[in-house]
Structure formats: C-alpha cells, structure tokens
Amino acid sequence: MADRSRLDEAAIAERLKELPGWSRQGEEIRREFEAPSFPAGIELVVAVAGAAEEADHHPDIDVRWRTVRFALSTHSEGGLTRLDFALARRIDGLAAEHGAR
C-alpha cells in the first residue's frame, strides 16, 4: 500500500523542482496544457482517466477547447502526497504522447 501521508514543505519543493510546468496552489498542484486540437485534448483526458483509475487517484480536470488543466491533491489527506507527484509525472508523459504542451 502506497504511503498516503502528506508531504512536508521541503519534500513538496523538491518534487516540484523535478516537474517544470506544475505549480503549487495551496493544497494542490496544477498544470495547463495546450493540445493540438479539441479532439486531441479529449483523447488526452481519456488517457489520463485510464491512468487515474489504475492508480485509484483522480485529478480535477478542466477542458476549454484546446486548453486542458489538471489539478492534483489527495482529498483523503487534505493535501499533497507522493501519489499526486506520481500522477503528475504520468500526466506529463501522456501529454507528450498526445502532442500537448
């Protein structure tokens, strides 16, 4: 079972440094992507939905035409855990595969 405990400030800062494009907003991290087209953005969301189900960890998602925004937080812990950073890395990989930047 993954460690779901909240990360302290130093651990959060360290992990954020390895995730360019993601920024901290209170108790969550966020990143915005521009997909090549609206359908490509939706396909990215579908791919992320699959990864989220696998991880049993689910981002908040906002779609505005080609702009797709993801926000991650561990709701059960009321803050950021390693699950959020693991899913952020997974989202970055899927976004690259879908030509989103």
Ligand SMILES: C[C@H](O)[C@H](O)[C@H]1CNC2=NC(N)=NC(=O)C2=N1
């Ligand atoms: C029972 C199940 O593990 C929980 O409800 C999961 C589902 N997905 C989740 N996603 C996120 N982001 N935070 C959670 O605390 C969470 N909890």
